Amino acid sequence: MTLTELRYIVAVAETRHFGHAAERCHVSQPSLSASVKNLEEELGVTLFERGKRGVFLTEAGAQIVAQARRTLEEAERVKTVARQGRDPLKGVLRLGIIHTIAPYLLPQLVAALRRDAPEMPLDVEENTTANLDRMLKAGELEAVILALPYGGPGIETVPLYEEKFRAVAPAKHALARKKSVAVEELDAGELLLLPVGHCFRDQVLDACNEFSRPPEAGRQGNSLETLRSMVASGLGISVLPATALTARHVSPLVKSIEFSAPCPVRRVALASRRGFHRPAALEKLVGAVRELDLPVTAL
Amino acid sequence: MTLTELRYIVAVAETRHFGHAAERCHVSQPSLSASVKNLEEELGVTLFERGKRGVFLTEAGAQIVAQARRTLEEAERVKTVARQGRDPLKGVLRLGIIHTIAPYLLPQLVAALRRDAPEMPLDVEENTTANLDRMLKAGELEAVILALPYGGPGIETVPLYEEKFRAVAPAKHALARKKSVAVEELDAGELLLLPVGHCFRDQVLDACNEFSRPPEAGRQGNSLETLRSMVASGLGISVLPATALTARHVSPLVKSIEFSAPCPVRRVALASRRGFHRPAALEKLVGAVRELDLPVTAL
DNA sequence: TGAGGGTCATAGGAAAGGGCTATCGAGCCT
DNA sequence: AGGCTCGATAGCCCTTTCCTATGACCCTCA
Numbered sequence: 001m002t003l004t005e006l007r008y009i010v011a012v013a014e015t016r017h018f019g020h021a022a023e024r025c026h027v028s029q030p031s032l033s034a035s036v037k038n039l040e041e042e043l044g045v046t047l048f049e050r051g052k053r054g055v056f057l058t059e060a061g062a063q064i065v066a067q068a069r070r071t072l073e074e075a076e077r078v079k080t081v082a083r084q085g086r087d088p089l090k091g092v093l094r095l096g097i098i099h100t101i102a103p104y105l106l107p108q109l110v111a112a113l114r115r116d117a118p119e120m121p122l123d124v125e126e127n128t129t130a131n132l133d134r135m136l137k138a139g140e141l142e143a144v145i146l147a148l149p150y151g152g153p154g155i156e157t158v159p160l161y162e163e164k165f166r167a168v169a170p171a172k173h174a175l176a177r178k179k180s181v182a183v184e185e186l187d188a189g190e191l192l193l194l195p196v197g198h199c200f201r202d203q204v205l206d207a208c209n210e211f212s213r214p215p216e217a218g219r220q221g222n223s224l225e226t227l228r229s230m231v232a233s234g235l236g237i238s239v240l241p242a243t244a245l246t247a248r249h250v251s252p253l254v255k256s257i258e259f260s261a262p263c264p265v266r267r268v269a270l271a272s273r274r275g276f277h278r279p280a281a282l283e284k285l286v287g288a289v290r291e292l293d294l295p296v297t298a299l
Numbered sequence: 300m301t302l303t304e305l306r307y308i309v310a311v312a313e314t315r316h317f318g319h320a321a322e323r324c325h326v327s328q329p330s331l332s333a334s335v336k337n338l339e340e341e342l343g344v345t346l347f348e349r350g351k352r353g354v355f356l357t358e359a360g361a362q363i364v365a366q367a368r369r370t371l372e373e374a375e376r377v378k379t380v381a382r383q384g385r386d387p388l389k390g391v392l393r394l395g396i397i398h399t400i401a402p403y404l405l406p407q408l409v410a411a412l413r414r415d416a417p418e419m420p421l422d423v424e425e426n427t428t429a430n431l432d433r434m435l436k437a438g439e440l441e442a443v444i445l446a447l448p449y450g451g452p453g454i455e456t457v458p459l460y461e462e463k464f465r466a467v468a469p470a471k472h473a474l475a476r477k478k479s480v481a482v483e484e485l486d487a488g489e490l491l492l493l494p495v496g497h498c499f500r501d502q503v504l505d506a507c508n509e510f511s512r513p514p515e516a517g518r519q520g521n522s523l524e525t526l527r528s529m530v531a532s533g534l535g536i537s538v539l540p541a542t543a544l545t546a547r548h549v550s551p552l553v554k555s556i557e558f559s560a561p562c563p564v565r566r567v568a569l570a571s572r573r574g575f576h577r578p579a580a581l582e583k584l585v586g587a588v589r590e591l592d593l594p595v596t597a598l
Numbered sequence: 599t600g601a602g603g604g605t606c607a608t609a610g611g612a613a614a615g616g617g618c619t620a621t622c623g624a625g626c627c628t
Numbered sequence: 629a630g631g632c633t634c635g636a637t638a639g640c641c642c643t644t645t646c647c648t649a650t651g652a653c654c655c656t657c658a
Contacts, residue, residue, distance in 0.1 A: 001377065003302055004645090018606060031646050033606060043381035046576040049438070050606060052654050053453045056438035058576050059391060060384025067377045074370040078300065081366045082342035085359025092358055139315075139348070139355030153626060154352050274625095277345040277357050303616090317635060330617050332635060337616095349635060351625050452655055573654095 003075055005039040006068040008032050009047055013065040016055045088280040090119040095285070096132035096144035097124060100200040100224055101268060104243035105145065105289070112288040120281060129199045136273065143282060145289075147199050148267040157269040158282070159299035160289050165207060165264040166245055166256045168228065169237040176255035183208045183259055192227050192238040195220050200266070204239045207264030228254060241266060242295040267299065302374055304338040305367040307331050308346055312364040315354045387579040389418040394584070395431035395443035396423060399499040399523055400567060403542035404444065404588070411587040419580060428498045435570065442581055444588075446498050447566040456568040457581070458598035459588050464506060464563040465544055465555045467527065468536040475554035482507045482558055491526050491537040494519050499565070503538045506563030527553060540565060541594040566598065 011021035022032040047061035132144045169175040194201040221227040227238045232253035245256045310320035321331040339346050346360035431443045468474035493500040520526040526537045531552035544555045
């Protein structure tokens, strides 16, 4: 049974004439006759009564033709769906973003994309690098925004921007009065960090590699905003990325102090699988990020 | 786009592996690859992302595969419908019967068929010979039970039975006391007939061809039962076929008198289009009629 | 009644589509 | 670097499908 055969029997049913049906289907009458007969034999049912008075649908034929119409309709919809899906800027883009970037990038990014690529909504997964890596490789995500270094076989990355880290301390803390601070000056005992698993935690520890041991338990917050609150409450000091310290995030209780050179930074990139089929979607995403008003250095 | 191609992409989507999908579809991997590629080109959409990490469905691919599944489902139903329609004794039989036969044949016929061919319900059209002829030739009916002579190009008839005509008169009418009557004895002025268009009217007039002119207006009834009532009311005499005069139709007010030889008769037949695709259904119908307990002579 | 026209089926050969085997090439892994 | 996995490509073959020509049948009309 083929879609062509189904088209043929629908045409015969509608024209009640093999010749006219053949014409409509742009084939010769013998071809159409043979196809119809072939289908009748495969189905084991006589679909049409061929009489000198004309062609009539049999009882079974009527039901089968009706079902054939439904089938052809669904088949047509395959093409319709394909047409709609042809535009790479159309259709959901499944994007992963790590916890320490998402809250500070997403609001502006979503707004920008809604303007530049209105038919490409984002399906955002906020998670840790390890989980996003797994999901990207498993095909559950099309792209991931995370901190470098990141890569591996089959993965392509596009650097987006580099952002500086800044120290944050309670307004009344001695540090708060300084204009800048060297990483070595930070007191490991006071430092508040994200839990294990967050790459930002490792980056901070890396930058301040003078800290021989991680801070004791109780000196952790589950998100950068939690850390900020903890600092505001005077529980200690911490380090945040610049994007978490824009005007919209300021608090009178927390002062941020820039690091003296060499200032620790992190590089943020967009990662995707090599050979991803919608490069245009990625380019749009990269372009949108680069045009955002962020306290970062473009790469 | 072919159903085979749709089957292939569904298999690839489910296995996420061209080789395994090919195995499932009982084709070689290159054949399947080529078909998938072919479909992708026809649709203008990349359905699968082929990476070394595996095969992933694209956004558009997911939608298209879902639609392909629906299409294949509908296609499967074509076969299901065909299976159900394969039995010639299954499915409605559209049967026409003339007005002067239907009321006396149908009740018993329907009962018999419900027993012998329970999956072949009758869709009965009661009408005049002229209308039934048109409907049969137009394919709106599969068979017609009517009085001979009937036929023509493309039409086949099977004689069913022959039934005698009988005169009917009010119980107090002089005729009612006779044991038999010759057609010539009937009084044309008293005779009640069906309206023009009923073949039975013509048959009665034919049999009693001594009547030079049809009876005047007002001496007509729209059905045999109306004629019987009119006779019962003493409005005149009439002629009815034997099947309208069985025990279940007797009335104390109406007497029926048989005709002396040569007794006028009508021959009832089953007509169908030559080449009708369900001869078994017709045979069943003929058999059922012949086994009925009717006051007729089988043919 | 016999010629003509209409309609679907059959026959035979050509073109194309789809299948197979063998092989390639890219990329991963050891 | 070499082996392995996996999808793509190449080249060939065969089945399927299509076309033209013709046949069979039957209705119609002179």
